[in-house]
Amino acid sequence: MMARTYGYGRQGLARRMFIPAFVLLVVAAVSLALYKNFWQLNLPYVQKAAAFIFGPAAFLAIGCGAIVVYPVCRSRGASVAEAFAASMITPLAWILKEVVRVSEFFSWGESLYYGLSSSLLLAIAANIGFMGLGEMIHRRRLKKRGRAGAVVTPVPIAAVVFALAALYVILIWGVGVHWFYIYQEGYKAIFH
Amino acid sequence: MSRRFPRGGSVSSGRTVTRRRALKLIGGTLAACTLAPSLSLGSLQGAKRPNVVFILTDDHRWDAMSNMNHPFVQTPHLDRLAREGVRFNNAFVTTSLCSPSRASFLTGQYAHTHGVKNNLTPWSDSNVTFLEHFKSAGYDTAFIGKWHMPGRLPSLRGVDRFITFTVQGGQGRYFDCPLIVDGREEPSRKPYITEELTDRALEFIDGRRENPFCLYLSHKAVHHQFLPPPDLKDLYDGVDLRLPPEADSMISIVDGQVVTGVVGPLEYHYRNYCRTITATDREVGRLLDFLEAMGILDDTVVVYAGDNGFFWGEHRLVDKRWPYEEAIRFPLIVRYPPMTADPGVAADQMALNIDLAPTLLDMAGLPIPGSMEGSSLVPVLRDRSVRGREAFLYEYFKDFPYNVPEHLAVRTDRYKYIRYQGRRKSEIFDLANDPKEMNNLFGTPEGNALLPELSALMDRLAQRRGS
Numbered sequence: 001m002m003a004r005t006y007g008y009g010r011q012g013l014a015r016r017m018f019i020p021a022f023v024l025l026v027v028a029a030v031s032l033a034l035y036k037n038f039w040q041l042n043l044p045y046v047q048k049a050a051a052f053i054f055g056p057a058a059f060l061a062i063g064c065g066a067i068v069v070y071p072v073c074r075s076r077g078a079s080v081a082e083a084f085a086a087s088m089i090t091p092l093a094w095i096l097k098e099v100v101r102v103s104e105f106f107s108w109g110e111s112l113y114y115g116l117s118s119s120l121l122l123a124i125a126a127n128i129g130f131m132g133l134g135e136m137i138h139r140r141r142l143k144k145r146g147r148a149g150a151v152v153t154p155v156p157i158a159a160v161v162f163a164l165a166a167l168y169v170i171l172i173w174g175v176g177v178h179w180f181y182i183y184q185e186g187y188k189a190i191f192h
Numbered sequence: 193m194s195r196r197f198p199r200g201g202s203v204s205s206g207r208t209v210t211r212r213r214a215l216k217l218i219g220g221t222l223a224a225c226t227l228a229p230s231l232s233l234g235s236l237q238g239a240k241r242p243n244v245v246f247i248l249t250d251d252h253r254w255d256a257m258s259n260m261n262h263p264f265v266q267t268p269h270l271d272r273l274a275r276e277g278v279r280f281n282n283a284f285v286t287t288s289l290c291s292p293s294r295a296s297f298l299t300g301q302y303a304h305t306h307g308v309k310n311n312l313t314p315w316s317d318s319n320v321t322f323l324e325h326f327k328s329a330g331y332d333t334a335f336i337g338k339w340h341m342p343g344r345l346p347s348l349r350g351v352d353r354f355i356t357f358t359v360q361g362g363q364g365r366y367f368d369c370p371l372i373v374d375g376r377e378e379p380s381r382k383p384y385i386t387e388e389l390t391d392r393a394l395e396f397i398d399g400r401r402e403n404p405f406c407l408y409l410s411h412k413a414v415h416h417q418f419l420p421p422p423d424l425k426d427l428y429d430g431v432d433l434r435l436p437p438e439a440d441s442m443i444s445i446v447d448g449q450v451v452t453g454v455v456g457p458l459e460y461h462y463r464n465y466c467r468t469i470t471a472t473d474r475e476v477g478r479l480l481d482f483l484e485a486m487g488i489l490d491d492t493v494v495v496y497a498g499d500n501g502f503f504w505g506e507h508r509l510v511d512k513r514w515p516y517e518e519a520i521r522f523p524l525i526v527r528y529p530p531m532t533a534d535p536g537v538a539a540d541q542m543a544l545n546i547d548l549a550p551t552l553l554d555m556a557g558l559p560i561p562g563s564m565e566g567s568s569l570v571p572v573l574r575d576r577s578v579r580g581r582e583a584f585l586y587e588y589f590k591d592f593p594y595n596v597p598e599h600l601a602v603r604t605d606r607y608k609y610i611r612y613q614g615r616r617k618s619e620i621f622d623l624a625n626d627p628k629e630m631n632n633l634f635g636t637p638e639g640n641a642l643l644p645e646l647s648a649l650m651d652r653l654a655q656r657r658g659s
Contacts, residue, residue, distance in 0.1 A: 036446065039508065044437040051440035059442070102448065104615045105590060105597035117593050119450040174360070175417055176453060181361045187592055188312065 010077025020072045021086035028061035028090050062094045070134030075141065087131055092122040095144040110191060117169045118179055125170070129163020132156035204357040215602075241556055244326065244406040245397075245479065247549070248297060249472055250290060250338065250415035251512065252498030254521040256469050264431045266467045270525065272348045273496055277527030278573055280543040284603065287587055288500040288512040288519040291341045293545055294410070294619045298322060298550030299495070300564030303587060310591035314343025320563070322549035324350030326406040329558050334396045337389045337410030338364060345372065355392050357412075364412040366419035366619060384421040386413045390475040394482050406552075413472045416453045419465035427467045433459055439505020450594035452511040462504050475650060488530050493555050495591065498522040506628070513594060514600040515586050515610050516629050532573050539572045541580025542605070565656075585653035597611030602650040609646035611627065620646065 010016065035054035039047045066087035073083035095115050104113040114120075135156040143151055170179045196471065226409040231380065254261055259271040273279075286295045291311045292303035298321040306462035307316050318640050323333045327350035334353035337346060340362035348354050355373050363510040369385045371378050371392075382388040393409045399586045420427065444454040444461070454461050476496065483489040501519040503509040512519040524543055529535065546566030571578045586601040590613075598613040606628070610619040620642055633639030 035442075039438045039440075047437070048440060051442065055440065055442040055446075059445075098448065099514075102593075102595060105613070106592060107597070110592055114448075114593050115452060117448075119445065119448075150353070171455065176455060177360050177363070180451070180453065183593075191592070192312065 001033060005174045016076035016078040017073055018080045020069045020076075021089040021115055023068050024061055024065040024090045028058055028065065028094065031055075031058035035181075050087060062091055063123050063126045064130055065162045066130035067134055070131045071138045071141075074134070074138040076129050081137070081190075084131060084135075087127055087134075088124075091127050094123065095120045113187060113190065116186075118176060122166060122170050125166030126162045129166075132159025134165070135159075193474060197329040206360070221253050240491075241329075241331075242530070243397075243488060243626055244331075244495075244556065245393075245483070245492055245551065246297075246406075246408050246495045247307055247422070247476060247497070248294070248337070248408070248410040249413055249477070249496075249498050250411060251502045252414050252469060252472070252523055253501045253504075253518065254498070256466065257473075259524060260523075261460070264428055267473040269473045269480060269609050270496060270523070273476070273494065273527050276529070277494070277525055277535055278532055278576075279538045280399050280524040280526075280569070280572075281538050282605075283497070283521055283522050283524035283543040283545075284520045284584060284586070285500045285545045286584065288515070289588070289591065290415070290499050290538050292589075293318065293499040294338075295341060296545045297499070297548050299406075299499050300546050300561075300566045301548060302585070304567055304658075305563075305565060305590065308341055309589035310342075312342050312591065313589075315341040315346060317346055317349075319351065320561070321348070321642045322552055323348070323406060325549075325553055325558055325561070326350070326556065327352070329556065330403050332399070332403045332405040333407075333413075334393075334405070335408045335410070336392050336396065336414050337408075338362070339410070340364075342446065347375075348487055352394055355389075363415065365413065366412065366417065367413070384471075386472055386475045387421070388410050389407045390478055393479060397482065397486070404556075406556075411472060411475075412464055414468040416461075418464040418468050420464060420471045424467045427470060428463050431463075433462055435459065435462065436505045438508050444509050447508075448593070451593050451595070454510045457530075458505055459509065465502075465504070475641060486577065493526070493528040495527075495548065495552070496523065496525045497545070499545075504522045510567060511594070513588055513591070515588065515599060515603075515608070517623075517627070520586060520603070526569070526573060527550070528555060530563075531570060533575060538570075538577050538596045539576050539580075541569075541572050541576075541578070542584060542603075543569055543572070543580075544581075544584055576617060583649055583653065585650065587657070600644060601651060604649070605640060607646060609643070609650060611647075611650065616636045 023175060031054045035051060035058050039055065040052040041047070070087045073086045078086065098120060099111045099115045102114050106114060132137045136151050139149070141153045170176065205634060212274070254260065257267040257270050258265060258267050258555055259267065259274040261625065286296055287293055287303045288381040289310060292308050295306045295315060296303065298324065299319050303309045306319050307313060323335060327333045332390055333351050335351045336353065336355045338496035339356040345356065345358060353374065355371055357368060357369050357371050359365055364385060366385050367383050369380050371380060382390045389409065389411055389630070393407055396407060397405065415475060439458060441457040441459060443449065444452065444458055498511045501521050502512055502594055503518050506518045507514065522545065543567055546582050547569050548566070550564045550566050551569040554570045561570060567581070572580065583602055583604040586603060587619065588596065588599050590598045597616050599609040599610055601608060606622065608621045608623060618634045620639045621629040622633060633642065
């Protein structure tokens with residue numbers, strides 16, 4: 001029996017997964033490039049405005065992009081796994097870029113460990129949380145179109161709780177200092 | 193009546209002096225005159241030896257004081273020190289990072305010698321601090337405040353009182369920071385750490401004693417998280433911060449700078465940083481007033497220094513480590529009237545953090561060990577026109593996870609040459625024409641012309657490092 005789509009037909013792989021992921025990736029890359037390099041134009045007043053626009057844009061695209069990409073993918077018929085993968089492309093690409101960047105001054109082993117540093121982990125955790133929210137947003141839309149079933153279930157709630165817990169442990173607990181020292185101890189244990 | 197002079201000599205007080213002996217005497221006198229500035233008042237006057245108070249703060253930029261014409265930060269007590277003593281306008285650290293720099297202040301040695309190369313390599317108990325030398329010379333000594341060097345807390349030799357903290361990896365906390373007092377944990381009696389440490393310092397100074405004292409007072413302030421005491425939390429509200437044009441609110445969270453912990457708008461943190469400086473200045477004032485009330489201020493060498501500088505957006509950086517001026521300069525003020533000519537006249541000679549230990553020993557009339565790599569600044573205190581050093585070597589060692597490549601730099605009074613390890617291109621700056629170091633001359637015709645000499649100078653200065 002064919003599954004009912006409630007107006008959200010299953011589209012091709014490119015439209016339901018790659019295009020949303022690619023659009024977010026481009027937004028993140030362009031915003032980041034403009035944010036980091038605009039100051040070199042030596043236009044102080046424009047630079048402040050540009051930083052105010054492109055900085056948050058890059059931050060939101062990398063750290064919170066899943067809140068857009070995930071429900072878009074799902075509404076185009078992507079499975080949970082496909083929407084998850086699409087949502088993770090931008091944060092993972094950013095982490096990869098960071099790992100390659102720091103390989104300039106760290107060994108490859110250290111660079112990979114750097115991939116577990118607080119801001120990079122937070123990007124992953126935040127996106128997982130936003131996927132949980134995105135899943136519930138998607139279900140709510142389906143429900144409005146007549147689908148039966150609960151909007152709030154343990155898995156998406158767990159994703160949100162995981163993100164909040166990570167936010168607390170990594171950033172809020174001791175203003176990030178405690179987690180940093182745990183991370184440092186890990187480094188010492190592995191590399192010293 | 194003609195006076196008879198023996199051949200080859202002269203007569204003095206009825207004693208025959210040969211020409212050779214006369215030359216020896218003249219030479220000796222000249223040598224004594226040359227060395228005189230480096231002899232302490234203590235040694236010249238016999239018994240009188242100065243007390244020593246060394247105040248070290250954390251991450252205090254050299255220009256964040258009102259006596260440096262900072263646009264709004266008020267530091268009236270540091271201004272007093274500068275007015276009554278000597279401010280070194282060109283004081284530099286040899287490694288711009290807390291632990292190595294602190295070890296350099298204590299030992300008078302480069303990081304490659306004392307071994308505390310970053311915030312991970314431990315302090316070696318074989319290192320000898322200037323406190324140990326003072327103790328051997330009969331001083332009462334105390335280390336009060338931030339130790340923050342990797343490894344276990346040492347049982348510091350030559351220290352009668354050792355008060356420190358170990359929480360937050362040795363960084364301590366601004367509020368209610370538990371202390372380790374001679375090995376035993378004690379709660380803080382005052383909520384704000386700078387006030388608590390000052391109280392402990394005053395107690396040490398106030399103790400009954402026969403001997404002079406040497407106090408190392410090392411504050412947590414003004415390090416991240418830049419927290420001022422409650423009564424100063426609104427200070428500098430609304431002032432124009434004048435952050436550099438290349439800075440913006442978010443730079444502390446890009447390019448891995450988030451590991452510095454400066455998370456949040458740059459302006460918020462900078463305002464708090466400035467408040468914390470004024471709070472620290474207030475405690476410096478309390479200490480000076482106390483010494484004055486005891487009638488020993490002018491018998492006491494008072495030195496104020498920061499352990500390194502700090503970027504507040506320059507080069508789009510926060511934190512320190514990089515070899516640019518904002519990070520490698522530090523505030524250095526010395527007050528000791530008996531040994532200071534022209535108080536209030538600043539010194540332009542280059543001073544280094546490794547100069548502190550030999551300078552203090554010299555001021556107390558104690559011998560400077562050959563293992564110390566710095567030089568006494570006493571000649572500069574006595575005469576602001578003496579020739580200073582012409583160049584120095586700067587070194588930075590890898591410190592995971594901070595995003596700074598290992599590097600060496602050489603700084604002359606005009607140029608800076610930086611050689612990075614790894615893929616990063618070297619840098620040459622003409623500090624006279626480009627004081628903000630925005631125009632890298634490396635690879636340009638001008639840079640190519642400068643490179644051989646600067647490179648040779650670096651190699652020569654770095655020879656002692658071994659590899």
